[in-house]
Amino acid sequence: MKKNILLTISALALLSTKLSAQTTAPTINSGDTAWMIVATAFVLLMSIPGLALFYGGLVRRKNVLNVFMQIFILVAVISIEWVVVGYSNAFGSNSINILKPFIGGFDWAFLNNIGIGDLSPYFISHSQMGLNGTTVGTIPHIVFIMFQCMFAVITPALIVGAFAERINFKGFLIFSVLWSVFIYNPVAHWVWASDGWLLKLGALDFAGGTVVHINAGVAAIVTAIMLGKRRDYKGHAIPAHNITYVVMGAGLLWVGWFGFNAGSGLAADGLAGNALMVTHIAAATAALTWALLDWIIDKRPTVVGISTGAVGGLVAITPAAGFVGIPGALVIGVMVSLVCFCMVAYVKPRLGYDDSLDAFGVHGVGGILGAILTGVLASPFIQSSYSGAIYGNFHQLWIQLLAVGVTIIFSGIGTFILFKLVDKFVGLRASDKHEAIGLDETQHGETAYNNFD
Amino acid sequence: MKKIEAIIRKSKFEDAKQALYDAGIEWFSYWDITGLGKSTEEQIVRGQVFQSSYIHRRMLSIVVRDVNLEKTVNAILDSAWTGETGDGKIFIYDIEDTYRIRTRESGSDALYNKEQGEESK
Numbered sequence: 001m002k003k004n005i006l007l008t009i010s011a012l013a014l015l016s017t018k019l020s021a022q023t024t025a026p027t028i029n030s031g032d033t034a035w036m037i038v039a040t041a042f043v044l045l046m047s048i049p050g051l052a053l054f055y056g057g058l059v060r061r062k063n064v065l066n067v068f069m070q071i072f073i074l075v076a077v078i079s080i081e082w083v084v085v086g087y088s089n090a091f092g093s094n095s096i097n098i099l100k101p102f103i104g105g106f107d108w109a110f111l112n113n114i115g116i117g118d119l120s121p122y123f124i125s126h127s128q129m130g131l132n133g134t135t136v137g138t139i140p141h142i143v144f145i146m147f148q149c150m151f152a153v154i155t156p157a158l159i160v161g162a163f164a165e166r167i168n169f170k171g172f173l174i175f176s177v178l179w180s181v182f183i184y185n186p187v188a189h190w191v192w193a194s195d196g197w198l199l200k201l202g203a204l205d206f207a208g209g210t211v212v213h214i215n216a217g218v219a220a221i222v223t224a225i226m227l228g229k230r231r232d233y234k235g236h237a238i239p240a241h242n243i244t245y246v247v248m249g250a251g252l253l254w255v256g257w258f259g260f261n262a263g264s265g266l267a268a269d270g271l272a273g274n275a276l277m278v279t280h281i282a283a284a285t286a287a288l289t290w291a292l293l294d295w296i297i298d299k300r301p302t303v304v305g306i307s308t309g310a311v312g313g314l315v316a317i318t319p320a321a322g323f324v325g326i327p328g329a330l331v332i333g334v335m336v337s338l339v340c341f342c343m344v345a346y347v348k349p350r351l352g353y354d355d356s357l358d359a360f361g362v363h364g365v366g367g368i369l370g371a372i373l374t375g376v377l378a379s380p381f382i383q384s385s386y387s388g389a390i391y392g393n394f395h396q397l398w399i400q401l402l403a404v405g406v407t408i409i410f411s412g413i414g415t416f417i418l419f420k421l422v423d424k425f426v427g428l429r430a431s432d433k434h435e436a437i438g439l440d441e442t443q444h445g446e447t448a449y450n451n452f453d
Numbered sequence: 454m455k456k457i458e459a460i461i462r463k464s465k466f467e468d469a470k471q472a473l474y475d476a477g478i479e480w481f482s483y484w485d486i487t488g489l490g491k492s493t494e495e496q497i498v499r500g501q502v503f504q505s506s507y508i509h510r511r512m513l514s515i516v517v518r519d520v521n522l523e524k525t526v527n528a529i530l531d532s533a534w535t536g537e538t539g540d541g542k543i544f545i546y547d548i549e550d551t552y553r554i555r556t557r558e559s560g561s562d563a564l565y566n567k568e569q570g571e572e573s574k
Binding site for chain 1: 496497498499500501502503505
């Protein structure tokens with residue numbers, strides 16, 4: 001009896017030390033962290049060289065370096081902007097209560113107050129009790145910051161496709177930085193920050209369909225229209241100068257997108273596995289659908305077509321990657337190629353605007369479609385607390401539509417204002433002569449393909 | 454001495470090459486050219502079908518002795534022909550002089566290899 005009591009007491013003591021250990025010292029999960037570091041590298045790969053090759057191959061050879069340079073310098077500049085103010089504005093909390101749902105403050109400017117041992121305050125499925133009774137994720141905070149940095153980098157880089165071949169480099173750079181600060185950071189805050197108003201409303205955006213693709217896509221069409229057509233735009237696409245680059249770019253985007261989507265669960269778990277799977281299947285379905293459309297309508301399956309289709313599928317599955325299964329991925333893949341094909345083949349020529357590389361036609365339209373279809377197809381079998389219209393939850397669809405609408409309006413108006421400002425004070429359109437000679441030579445003093453031994 | 458410049462279809466290049474070898478031409482240079490003209494070719498980019506006026510052809514450049522002019526031109530005329538519009542053109546120029554750098558030979562002597570006999574160029 002005495003022995004028993006002693007045992008019970010010692011067991012209780014053991015239990016209590018175990019409990020207190022759990023509440024006082026949350027631990028980093030090395031599996032999750034390893035995957036998130038790799039995923040971060042994957043998302044960087046999407047910008048350079050993925051998107052650079054995809055866009056660079058589509059322009060004429062006199063402008064290929066200019067496109068590479070635009071994307072490369074955005075990687076440099078936006079990364080710095082991100083640690084200086086971007087992360088704090090997008091994911092931090094604001095001391096002014098009324099602004100809390102709309103924009104973060106400056107507590108984390110220069111990543112101040114963030115230690116290397118701190119755990120990420122953001123998490124999806126893997127969480128634990130942290131100090132002071134807060135819930136934290138299982139990866140270091142700084143890894144989350146770097147992962148998100150790559151998203152901040154690629155978003156303005158996507159807009160490059162709209163104004164390619166006719167923008168002055170200085171104006172482009174100033175515009176892109178301002179756009180990141182005043183458009184990207186607030187929208188990221190609305191959708192992803194813990195006190196963001198769209199998040200609280202219940203808008204679903206797993207990996208950035210709204211924040212990245214709709215946001216950039218709408219900015220793309222606004223800048224394309226405001227900047228005007230290229231001097232020799234004749235109402236149809238100007239043929240790509242190097243389709244092999246386009247294929248390499250699309251391939252690297254596809255690979256990188258595994259980090260983008262499967263990393264957005266912030267853990268190495270089944271949800272990441274689902275995101276990986278549906279991302280791959282949606283891209284495959286969309287690629288095949290576009291190739292078939294080409295084949296049936298224009299007699300031959302084109303390489304630019306299948307590459308575009310794959311990218312469209314990747315864009316559209318982005319918001320849905322953590323909420324839909326295989327049926328959803330198949331529907332999204334087919335739908336996005338049908339809609340984007342019609343957009344770039346029929347609607348764009350009718351409307352007459354010059355979106356050089358279809359940044360709006362693929363990223364904007366694909367993003368909008370993906371965000372809406374997430375509200376339709378979200379399956380409770382993936383994450384039990386989320387379901388879409390086909391499971392009877394029409395409320396989710398309305399919220400998705402609201403989030404899409406608000407993003408379109410905010411990005412549209414914001415881009416318009418920033419464009420006007422930069423155009424007035426710096427100038428955005430390259431001179432006619434520079435455009436004719438090519439931006440490689442006139443903006444950078446270099447040419448891409450030289451015959452020096 | 455004459456220089457023959459011929460613009461031919463890319464699809465007929467292999468045939469022309471063989472015909473020139475058969476005619477005893479040992480060496481010629483060629484390059485890809487792009488021309489602009491009234492004729493157009495259909496092009497498709499992302500579902501948009503349009504007419505492109507850029508026409509791709511290949512140019513050959515051959516310098517021969519006068520005695521070999523006719524058979525060289527005939528070789529090209531026969532091998533590059535399809536009968537459709539766009540088969541190309543052949544231009545003939547006079548060459549003032551030729552030097553072989555290795556031996557400093559000049560004139561038509563520089564155009565063929567004496568050691569290998571008179572049949573070529």
